[in-house]
Amino acid sequence: MKSICISAVSSNEGKTLLTTALLYHFKKSVRAYKIGPDYIDPQFHEAICNKASINLDTFIMNENQVNWIFNKYNDQDISVLEGVMGFYDGMDKGSSAYDVTKLLNVPTILLLDGSGSYITVSAVLKGLKTYKNDNTIKAVVLNKLSSSMHYELIKNQIEKDFDDITVLGWIKNDLPSLKETHLGLDLIDANKELLEDISKEILEHIDLDALQTASRFKPNETLSYPFDSFIKQNKKISIIKDKNFSFLYYDNIKFLEELFNEVEFINPTKDETISKDSHLVYIPGGYVETTRAYENIKNSLNFKNSLIEHAKSKHIYAECAGLLYLGKKVDEKQMSNILDVEFTLTPKRTRLGYYYCSSGLKGHAFHYTKPLDTKNAVNILSKSKDGKAEGASWSKNKVYGTYLHTMFRNNINILKDYFGI
Structure with missing residues (x-):
């Protein structure tokens, strides 16, 4: 090979x-x-x-x-x-x-x-x-x-x-x-x-x-499946994916296709709506905070309303830009108002690199926004397990938004509460 x-x-x-x-x-x-x-x-x-x-x-x-x-x-x-x-x-x-x-x-x-x-x-x-x-x-x-x-x-x-x-x-x-x-x-x-x-x-x-x-090399042997086992869910997941929400690890998509019986992709830029029978909405990271990016979705009212309706009783898991969109607003830019948190865009990045989350997840964060208030944060991120930590995740009912990007296949047990499986 x-x-x-x-x-x-x-x-x-x-x-x-x-x-x-x-x-x-x-x-x-x-x-x-x-x-x-x-x-x-x-x-x-x-x-x-x-x-x-x-x-x-x-x-x-x-x-x-x-x-x-x-x-x-x-x-x-x-x-x-x-x-x-x-x-x-x-x-x-x-x-x-x-x-x-x-x-x-x-x-x-x-x-x-x-x-x-x-x-x-x-x-x-x-x-x-x-x-x-x-x-x-x-x-x-x-x-x-x-x-x-x-x-x-x-x-x-x-x-x-x-x-x-x-x-x-x-x-x-x-x-x-x-x-x-x-x-x-x-x-x-x-x-x-x-x-x-x-x-x-x-x-x-x-x-x-x-x-x-x-470039010739001999690959290591593949061992037995080195992740926790899971039971395929007879449920539908809606993955939000467009130019604004495009930060998706490919194996995360493949894993969700293995985990859920049905997967649909929703494009907010085209103002597509979330299916009423969807069990979970996953909103990945990307860009919504800049003026150019916000223009793509600010008039996608059908999408926004379907997300708000979904949030009343069902699960949403959102990362970074997804978290921002779940919040009230980023400066003057109005978001979906599902989570009780507001953000501001800063000239300097506020996080970059690997982080430990108090939820037990490990992952990566890179963003230029910050919350105006962290009193309602449910989880914190730190550079080391015992390091200085700041609020980075917010939750309401079955909705969870976080600044952390992570991989799903090796975190299935930790994610069960967020995915509702």
């Missing part, structure tokens, strides 16, 4: 750039993965290769569970994992690219910035290679180079210093196709010609045969 992880020294080093090129090149039979809890990169991956991208997170799930998730979806000729931050970043939570690739035996390709340097690049590589002896670093790609001569200088030094590293090639500085885009989410709607141009330019000087050789 073939699998590779694209990692680097830090964020903003070109991981998404190289991952994009490889996903497009192998798009006929590739599975994308994202290490860590990020929602944005998986959306980007899926837009490129038309297959769901899977999050691998060894903080939210344990090692056996992550190994099971990886094998469950590893159904293509090659899998490409995009790392998080720098290669070792996240080790304190057990969730770095190093931790995940070591667990899965996946070879790592380091993308190293060679601009303004040559011998020092090899020294940086030595530091990464020797920091942990059981790392999976097998190859490098050199980024932001000015010429083939520059590449040969660095390549020769690395080959002199290492006998176990393959130098796969290099990427030019200032590629023409990137002058028209910052390679952000705007590329989701880009035409295929642009993606093809970007892929060709990035991969022009990379030995793809050598890359595939470096």
Whole structure:
């Protein structure tokens, strides 16, 4: 089998750039993965290769569970994992690219910035290679180079210093196709010609045969189902999903399809309504707090009214943007008024990273809003089990909203109260 992880020294080093090129090149039979809890990169991956991208997170799930998730979806000729931050970043939570690739035996390709340097690049590589002896670093790609001569200088030094590293090639500085885009989410709607141009330019000087050789690996065996067992529910769940509420882990969707007899997807932007026979509404995270995002749903009164009606006697589980929508308002923007809490949008982010919830859940939070008052909060989030904590979840009757994003498959027992199963 073939699998590779694209990692680097830090964020903003070109991981998404190289991952994009490889996903497009192998798009006929590739599975994308994202290490860590990020929602944005998986959306980007899926837009490129038309297959769901899977999050691998060894903080939210344990090692056996992550190994099971990886094998469950590893159904293509090659899998490409995009790392998080720098290669070792996240080790304190057990969730770095190093931790995940070591667990899965996946070879790592380091993308190293060679601009303004040559011998020092090899020294940086030595530091990464020797920091942990059981790392999976097998190859490098050199980024932001000015010429083939520059590449040969660095390549020769690395080959002199290492006998176990393959130098796969290099990427030019200032590629023409990137002058028209910052390679952000705007590329989701880009035409295929642009993606093809970007892929060709990035991969022009990379030995793809050598890359595939470096990607060969032997996956771990899949153990028996490493999660709590569950009984399929003869009930319907409504999943809210549109451009505002789009932060969904793919395995969460698949798990809910396994757990519930019927699943419907509701698009608030189109003012669709929740079925009257739905047992549970799940509202994921996304964006409702900005003026641009709010415009998409402020006039979706049929949807709002159906949600309000559902909340009178049935279950709702909401994350982040879903929580905001359940509240009274965000500044002057009126929400559904189901939960007794108001929010304000702040210029600086109020949470970022992994959190422990007093409910027993672990997960991730990233948001720029905060509640005006936490006196009615039912749960708190803290960076560590014994750390400083602040209110982050609100509840009323069978409605529960939280700032925490989490994964469902390994939390079924904790979620039973919220899902009503």
